[in-house]
Amino acid sequence: MTTQLTSSSLLTDLKSRIESRTARVGIIGLGYVGLPLALLYSEQKFPVTGFDIDQKKVDTLAKGGSYIFRISPEEIQSAKSSGFSATSDYAKITEMDAIIICVPTPLNEYHEPDLSYITNTTHAVAPHLRAGQIVILESTTYPGTTEEVMIPILENENRARLKASRTSAAGDQEFWVAFSPEREDPGNTSVARHDIPKVIGGLDRQAGEIAAALYGSIFRRTVPVSSPAAAEMTKLLENIYRCVNIALVNELKMLCLRMNLNIWEIIDAAATKPFGFHPFYPGPGLGGHCIPVDPFYLSWKAKEFDFHTRFIELAGEVNLPYNVIAATISALNRQKKAINGSKVMVLGVAYKRDIDDLRESPALTIIELLQKEGAQVSYNDPYFPFVGRGRKYDLQMTRSSLDNLGQYDCVLIVTDHTDYDYKKIVNESQLVVDSRYATRGIESKKIVHC
Numbered sequence: 001m002t003t004q005l006t007s008s009s010l011l012t013d014l015k016s017r018i019e020s021r022t023a024r025v026g027i028i029g030l031g032y033v034g035l036p037l038a039l040l041y042s043e044q045k046f047p048v049t050g051f052d053i054d055q056k057k058v059d060t061l062a063k064g065g066s067y068i069f070r071i072s073p074e075e076i077q078s079a080k081s082s083g084f085s086a087t088s089d090y091a092k093i094t095e096m097d098a099i100i101i102c103v104p105t106p107l108n109e110y111h112e113p114d115l116s117y118i119t120n121t122t123h124a125v126a127p128h129l130r131a132g133q134i135v136i137l138e139s140t141t142y143p144g145t146t147e148e149v150m151i152p153i154l155e156n157e158n159r160a161r162l163k164a165s166r167t168s169a170a171g172d173q174e175f176w177v178a179f180s181p182e183r184e185d186p187g188n189t190s191v192a193r194h195d196i197p198k199v200i201g202g203l204d205r206q207a208g209e210i211a212a213a214l215y216g217s218i219f220r221r222t223v224p225v226s227s228p229a230a231a232e233m234t235k236l237l238e239n240i241y242r243c244v245n246i247a248l249v250n251e252l253k254m255l256c257l258r259m260n261l262n263i264w265e266i267i268d269a270a271a272t273k274p275f276g277f278h279p280f281y282p283g284p285g286l287g288g289h290c291i292p293v294d295p296f297y298l299s300w301k302a303k304e305f306d307f308h309t310r311f312i313e314l315a316g317e318v319n320l321p322y323n324v325i326a327a328t329i330s331a332l333n334r335q336k337k338a339i340n341g342s343k344v345m346v347l348g349v350a351y352k353r354d355i356d357d358l359r360e361s362p363a364l365t366i367i368e369l370l371q372k373e374g375a376q377v378s379y380n381d382p383y384f385p386f387v388g389r390g391r392k393y394d395l396q397m398t399r400s401s402l403d404n405l406g407q408y409d410c411v412l413i414v415t416d417h418t419d420y421d422y423k424k425i426v427n428e429s430q431l432v433v434d435s436r437y438a439t440r441g442i443e444s445k446k447i448v449h450c
């Protein structure tokens with residue numbers, strides 16, 4: 001009875017602090033997901049502390065600077081004046097009421113889930129956990145991660161032997177746990193972040209309620225599901241749906257090119273159907289932290305259940321950068337030029353339009369493949385003055401200007417940033433290979449679509 005009272009007072013206390021915007025929110029992982037989330041809570045006057053192991057990021061934020069293109073230093077400074085601070089000191093976790101984890105979930109070299117960022121973070125959080133806190137994982141991952149990986153570490157490694165609340169009658173030695181996927185679409189300005197409904201899977205009813213109250217203060221709508229695993233799976237369903245449909249439309253694009261049909265015209269026409277069709281667009285390859293990665297989290301987990309996710313594997317087989325190379329070779333060939341020794345300007349290296357994110361960008365593979373074929377490759381991208389080294393590339397290239405495009409044997413459009421003046425680009429170039437249909441509406445024999 002005493003325990004029940006204590007637990008319900010912990011619950012009421014946390015809920016009322018969320019309502020009055022005095023609940024202290026800790027965001028772990030201040031990257032593309034975590035930093036904007038921290039700013040959203042700060043805008044709503046919550047006291048926010050950001051945690052990151054990257055000391056450079058912590059120092060930049062401390063000086064009121066930003067390292068993400070679409071976040072201005074002014075936004076950071078305004079958050080700081082409302083009490084936002086960043087730290088790498090996990091001891092401060094104890095002071096938080098809500099802890100939201102937004103760390104990376106990449107694939108390892110064997111194309112398997114790399115949960116090391118989640119486990120490292122959880123090991124770092126656990127010793128500082130106290131009763132009455134809520135821990136929410138936002139990183140995209142396979143169903144079961146929250147319950148099978150995160151909770152055992154939190155329970156086994158906290159000093160007070162606290163348990164995750166599973167019964168909706170949390171004792172005074174318990175904390176709450178939920179999973180809530182990040183569903184942001186970087187570069188998409190048509191839907192404001194707070195208008196993207198927030199899916200929430202609490203480990204028990206109370207965890208779901210607290211998480212809903214917390215997210216309900218910054219998102220217009222919350223969508224409760226029955227468990228963390230259901231929320232984890234929801235995010236994967238969304239991304240697998242995209243991945244498979246993008247692969248399908250890319251396959252149809254290849255066929256259309258052979259049949260001398262314009263896939264873009266066809267998609268636009270099909271998209272006029274008021275029901276049952278959602279348009280997906282072809283391109284030079286899958287990119288970003290999510291679409292080329294997340295589906296394989298599920299394929300991997302499915303094997304534990306003796307199940308093969310054949311659609312996912314098939315979608316992964318459509319390897320488009322090689323098609324772009326073949327199209328470039330063929331376009332140069334028609335000009336009686338070999339790829340070996342040709343000067344090629346790659347336009348756009350970000351993985352998609354108008355963003356400053358290079359992760360898994362097909363442009364990186366395309367540049368490497370062109371170089372392997374002996375091309376002299378330059379690039380231009382308004383978002384990247386320099387492309388150095390990443391997980392799977394080591395280019396060490398500096399941006400070239402768009403002056404004198406006529407010097408290149410081929411200008412290859414890989415990312416269709418809206419800043420580019422495509423008419424001017426076509427006018428000034430000898431040959432344009434366009435993998436995004438960025439030159440739509442421009443009539444010129446110099447353009448080759450691929």
Ligand SMILES: NC(=O)c1ccc[n+]([C@@H]2O[C@H](COP(=O)([O-])OP(=O)(O)OC[C@H]3O[C@@H](n4cnc5c(N)ncnc54)[C@H](O)[C@@H]3O)[C@@H](O)[C@H]2O)c1
Pocket residue numbers: 028029030031032033034051052053054057102103104105117120121124138139140141182183184185186289290
């Ligand atoms: N970027 C997106 O558009 C997007 C969209 C939806 C979902 N997601 C998912 O959100 C998660 C985060 O992605 P992101 O794009 O923000 O990644 P990111 O690489 O931009 O940021 C992750 C941050 O976590 C920090 N970090 C790593 N280990 C840490 C640790 N132990 N303690 C504290 N900080 C640590 C890193 O230094 C980095 O700043 C991933 O699971 C991703 O799949 C991303």
